[in-house]
Amino acid sequence: MKQTKKIVSKEKFNLIIERISHQLIENHADFSNSVLIGIQPRGTHFCKRIHKKLLKLIKNDILLGTLDITFYRDDFRRRKEPLEPQEININFSIEGKHVILIDDVLYTGRSVRAAMDAILAFGRPRSIELAVLIDRRFSRHLPIQPDYVGQKVDAISSEKVIVEWKEFKGIDQVILLNAEK
Numbered sequence: 080m081k082q083t084k085k086i087v088s089k090e091k092f093n094l095i096i097e098r099i100s101h102q103l104i105e106n107h108a109d110f111s112n113s114v115l116i117g118i119q120p121r122g123t124h125f126c127k128r129i130h131k132k133l134l135k136l137i138k139n140d141i142l143l144g145t146l147d148i149t150f151y152r153d154d155f156r157r158r159k160e161p162l163e164p165q166e167i168n169i170n171f172s173i174e175g176k177h178v179i180l181i182d183d184v185l186y187t188g189r190s191v192r193a194a195m196d197a198i199l200a201f202g203r204p205r206s207i208e209l210a211v212l213i214d215r216r217f218s219r220h221l222p223i224q225p226d227y228v229g230q231k232v233d234a235i236s237s238e239k240v241i242v243e244w245k246e247f248k249g250i251d252q253v254i255l256l257n258a259e260k
Contacts (some may be wrong), residue, residue: 087213087230087253089245094227096125100132102227103179112205113177114142116169119193122182124244125212129181138195144169146180150195174202179227183242185211188223212238213253 087095107113110133125144130143145168178196191209198204210227216233221228232240232255239256 082257084257085252086232086254086255089251091230092251092253095212096128096132099127099227099229100136103129103133103210104137106208107177109180111139111141112175114144114171114173114244115179116144116146116173116194116198117183118180118182118190119147121184121242122180124167124246125183125210125242129210133204142171144171144178146192146194146197148190148197152189152196154177160223169201171197171204172202173198175185175205177203178204178207179210180207183211184213184215184240185209185225186215186218186240188219188221191223192197192221212242233247 104221115126115130115133117123126143126145130141133141164243180191180198180225182190182194185191195207208226209223211225213227214225214228217233218236229237230253234240234255237257241254241256243250243252243254245251
């Protein structure tokens with residue numbers, strides 16, 4: 080029997096977006112030399128939300144892109160089902176820019192590593208930071224840590240963190256799914 084537990088409510092979801100947006104403003108001021116890039120597929124939703132909040136807060140143009148990591152993944156050829164590449168939307172130079180990669184859940188770190196490899200195809204950034212909605216601690220395969228975290232979650236490998244977006248599920252929330260034996 081599967082059990083679910085809500086770990087982030089819609090109210091907390093909005094607070095997380097607000098808090099991370101303010102932290103980004105503290106570190107990047109007017110974003111004149113910084114860009115936001117969402118890791119596809121799910122990081123793009125979080126990235127767009129942060130971008131929208133930042134535009135309201137600083138009323139300045141902020142470069143926004145999406146990054147497909149399909150062919151940079153280390154499990155690309157190990158999957159039974161082929162991965163479908165997504166459309167990449169980075170129509171600006173990242174050369175010398177501060178890049179903020181944004182994803183929904185940080186688990187093993189492999190997606191972030193693939194994103195860092197993929198981003199180099201667009202130039203050499205001055206720096207790369209990572210913002211995540213959920214940090215699943217204690218499960219890293221690679222030494223990757225986020226700079227901005229919505230919430231830390233201690234989950235065992237049999238548990239799954241599911242982020243639901245109001246655009247698709249009707250409500251913003253994060254749930255922890257536990258498959259009992």
